[in-house]
Amino acid sequence: EVQLVETGGGLVQPGRSLKLSCVASGFTFNNYWMSWTRQAPGKGLEWVASITNSGGSTYYPDSVKGRFTISRDNAQNTLYLQMNSLRSEDTATYYCTREGRGFDYWGQGVMVTVSS
Amino acid sequence: DTVLTQSPALAVSPGERVTISCRASESVSTGMHWYQQKPGQQPKLLIYGASNLESGVPARFSGSGSGTDFTLTIDPVEADDTATYFCQQSWNDPPTFGGGTKLELK
Numbered sequence: 197e198v199q200l201v202e203t204g205g206g207l208v209q210p211g212r213s214l215k216l217s218c219v220a221s222g223f224t225f226n227n228y229w230m231s232w233t234r235q236a237p238g239k240g241l242e243w244v245a246s247i248t249n250s251g252g253s254t255y256y257p258d259s260v261k262g263r264f265t266i267s268r269d270n271a272q273n274t275l276y277l278q279m280n281s282l283r284s285e286d287t288a289t290y291y292c293t294r295e296g297r298g299f300d301y302w303g304q305g306v307m308v309t310v311s312s
Numbered sequence: 313d314t315v316l317t318q319s320p321a322l323a324v325s326p327g328e329r330v331t332i333s334c335r336a337s338e339s340v341s342t343g344m345h346w347y348q349q350k351p352g353q354q355p356k357l358l359i360y361g362a363s364n365l366e367s368g369v370p371a372r373f374s375g376s377g378s379g380t381d382f383t384l385t386i387d388p389v390e391a392d393d394t395a396t397y398f399c400q401q402s403w404n405d406p407p408t409f410g411g412g413t414k415l416e417l418k
Binding site: 240241242243246255257291297298299300301302303304305 | 313345347354355356357360361364366398400402405406407408409410411412
């Protein structure tokens with residue numbers, strides 16, 4: 197059974213940093229691209245970052261480029277999202293997602309609240 | 313970016329057939345996927361590649377379309393289908409989502 201378990205969320209002040217982790221199980225982690233997708237409270241879904249299966253290439257939308265960094269440790273089956281210079285508009289539930297047939301598996305999500 | 317437009321909400325009675333539409337601002341070929349999200353839960357993949365049913369998803373769900381116009385059909389609708397449905401395209405960069413269609417049962 198595929199499982200994606202995110203940790204690391206919480207309340208953080210504007211301008212500060214936070215790092216999310218996602219532990220994957222139930223599939224061969226290093227065969228898949230992985231992504232982070234977020235959802236602001238009561239809003240729609242927004243893709244945040246993707247990383248190739250080897251970790252050699254990463255992709256971001258303009259809204260987070262230069263502030264967020266996606267990375268992975270294939271030996272530990274773990275995906276990360278380093279978020280710097282956080283803004284109030286980054287407040288959302290962040291989902292770890294596997295890229296296979298679309299975003300075919302999602303974690304349960306972790307809440308990040310950016311507020312003073 | 314490719315903008316995906318969905319109707320905000322629909323209300324149908326159990327047993328009826330419902331179609332949920334998604335229109336793309338530019339062609340996405342068949343790179344369209346559909347997700348169901350129930351309150352307090354993560355999204356769940358229903359349809360990938362415009363018309364392929366994800367394993368374990370009831371055959372009541374189907375998808376169609378190509379280019380710019382896509383449809384998710386539920387026939388017949390059941391009470392458990394109350395949820396928000398999102399389309400998402402992966403053909404053009406960056407990947408984008410529609411705003412979601414909230415399906416309510418009468």
